[in-house]
Amino acid sequence: GDSVxxxxxxxxxxxEAFLTINCTYxxxxxxxxxxxxxxxxxxxxxLLKATKADDKGSNKGFEATYRKETTSFHLEKGSVQVSDSxxxxxxxxxxxxxxGTGTRLQVFP
Amino acid sequence: GAGVSQSPSNKVTEKGxxxxxxxxxxxxxxxxxxxxQSLGQGxxxxxxxxxxxxxxxxxxxxxxxxxxRTGGSVSTLTIQRTQQEDSAVYLCASSSDRDRNQPQHFxxxxxxxxx
Numbered sequence: 001g002d003s004v005x006x007x008x009x010x011x012x013x014x015x016e017a018f019l020t021i022n023c024t025y026x027x028x029x030x031x032x033x034x035x036x037x038x039x040x041x042x043x044x045x046x047l048l049k050a051t052k053a054d055d056k057g058s059n060k061g062f063e064a065t066y067r068k069e070t071t072s073f074h075l076e077k078g079s080v081q082v083s084d085s086x087x088x089x090x091x092x093x094x095x096x097x098x099x100g101t102g103t104r105l106q107v108f109p
Numbered sequence: 110g111a112g113v114s115q116s117p118s119n120k121v122t123e124k125g126x127x128x129x130x131x132x133x134x135x136x137x138x139x140x141x142x143x144x145x146q147s148l149g150q151g152x153x154x155x156x157x158x159x160x161x162x163x164x165x166x167x168x169x170x171x172x173x174x175x176x177x178r179t180g181g182s183v184s185t186l187t188i189q190r191t192q193q194e195d196s197a198v199y200l201c202a203s204s205s206d207r208d209r210n211q212p213q214h215f216x217x218x219x220x221x222x223x224x
Contacts, residue, residue: 034212044152044200044215089152096165097142097202097213101151 002027006090006100013080013107021075021103023064023090031092033057033066033073036099039086047075047088080107111135113216115201121222124193130186130219134203141184142204142213143176147197155199158184188221196223 006023013019025033035047035057048057053068062077073090085107090100114133122128134141143155154168158178169175173191178184188195198220202213 036215043217044202046212046214049212093213096154096157098154099144099152 002031002092002094002098004090004092004098004100006088006103008101009087009104011103011105013105015082015107015109016079017107019075019077019080019084019105021088021090021105023073023075023100025071025073025090025092027071027092027094029094031094033064034091034093034097035062035064035073035075036089036091037086038089038102044089080105082107082109113201113203113214115199115216115219117219118217119220119222121224122191123224124191126191127187127189128191128221130188130199130201130221132184132186132201132203132216134182134184134201135214136182137205138203138214139181139206140204140211140213141178142202143184143186144200144202145197146200146218152200155186191221191223193223196221 003026032051034049036044037047038044048059050057050066056065064073064075087102087104089102091097116131139160141158144152146152156176157165173189176186198218200218202215204211204213
């Protein structure tokens, strides 16, 4: 069945460092891909999405490109801030939304 | 409010009791989902309602779990004879239709603790 695999955390970075959180997927058909973020004490929020191959989703300085050839949707940010500390979930949606296990990002000043 | 509303926000109960968790989706959203997030784990799909279609129950972990959606709006997730491993945050989400491009909007969850 459909599945999402993302890198285990925690990912610990200093402020202004470059961030990559890897995400790969397995799906039949052509799913849409999403990144959700969960800040401490808050609910899940959509961060960005891409609906077809080669689409790039972007929001708040974060980017992810839908790569069909490598079945990947890696999340990147050029310069992280302390306020980016959160848990990030990669997800795919064909029929229903399926999540990865989440990656905790900790950014220190 | 305009978002997905869940109640209660916290529930503590004794092992063996039944619990009911409620979800009010965003008005007009035809799709409704329940997920479970256990401590240190990802989000586990439980059940999915789409309009008047039969729900997708493929994620329910046992027959102690059931859910219904009345009138195509409010949904209730029921856990019978609760066990300690049922302790988790139960999240509800809704989206505007079955279209795979539509993101889901999440409630803040119900934190369930089984003593």
